[in-house]
Amino acid sequence: MTSPEQEYREPAGAPGAEKAADPVEVYELVNEGEARRLDQFLAAHLEGQSRSYLQKLISTGCVELDPPPGKPLKASLKIPAGTKVSVGVPPPRKISLEPVAIPIEFLHEDDHLAVINKPAGLTVHPGPHLEEATLVHALLHWIDDLSGIGGVERPGIVHRLDRETSGVLIVAKNDLAHQGLSDQFKQRTVRKTYLAVSRGEVRNEEGSLDGPIGRSRSHRKKMAIAAPGEGREAKTDFKVKEIYEGYSFIECYPHTGRTHQIRVHLASIRLPIACDKLYGKEKTIYPSVLRGEKKPASEAPLIERHALHAASIRFTHPATAEEMSFSAPLADDMSLLVENLR
Secondary structure (H helix, E strand, O other): OOOOOOOOOOOOOOOOOOOOOOOOEEEEEEOOOOOEEHHHHHHHHOOOOOHHHHHHHHHOOOEEEEOOOOOOOOOOOEEOOOOEEEEEEOOOOOOOOOOOOOOOEEEEEOOOEEEEEEOOOOOOOOOOOOOOOOHHHHHHHHOOOOOOOOOOOOOOEOOOOOOOOEEEEEEEOOHHHHHHHHHHHHOOOOEEEEEEEEEOOOOOOEEEEOOOEEEOOOOOOOEEEOOOOOOEOOOEEEEEEEEOOOEEEEEEEEOOOOOOHHHHHHHHOOOOEOOOOOOOOOOOEOHHHHOOOOOOOOOOOOEOOOOEEEEEEEEEOOOOOOEEEEEOOOOHHHHHHHHHHO
């Protein structure tokens, strides 16, 4: 296992080095019960596979029915009793990214998973037009094996944090762990706590925000509270820790995991996260400005990224069923911001 104290090491070979192509694994099944949805039937017979993965197999032509239904296969298609179902499960896609020795703090590591403290400014996984190294590149350097379920560009990634968000993140080292952790996130049994410094003073000491979230119609990079009947369900509970002049220090407990959820919810009640360039107005915060003084030309900013930190996470270990909890101390820039606000 890798430990945080271990010196940098170069892997013997990047995971997924070229080998002979693995054959497609074929399952021949028969619906011996009553009519039921195709995806539900597959979930009952192919244990360990997520519903979303099975739906992908259906949509990509990996599933065939005998007798044929006479129309395109869909996950919701009801298959009659006696239907023969052939499923071709392709081998996991090979990982071909190059490892990069980016320093990473490991909070925990075992044979199945790792928990890390992601630094602010590090994107979790590669994406279109992104040329910089990501957390995935770092993980390939520090961990010999990662789950391939996430695909070529997202090995081991079960959940994400925004680029500017710091804090606790779980990484899956094998497919069993990936499936088990993904199921927990889908069932909303993972408990997460975030710390945020928001612009504005909170009126209520605690509360719950449950506006549905969808893509903004006016800004391609933004999410927004959706109109009634649109968007996806989202809920965030919050509790105020401290109130300062013009700012609030808030503890947030998201029940769902929508894109930008905490940022959107807090902005919706006029409490945008400090230095959130997308949902707020500030870009940087300086000590002199907080004191109401003129900023010296050479003064260094306290913080230049949105002040959001994934402070802790609690989940069940997918292999041992042990309840696990991990926390990451407040990142230096946020800690400095809070000290200057007090």
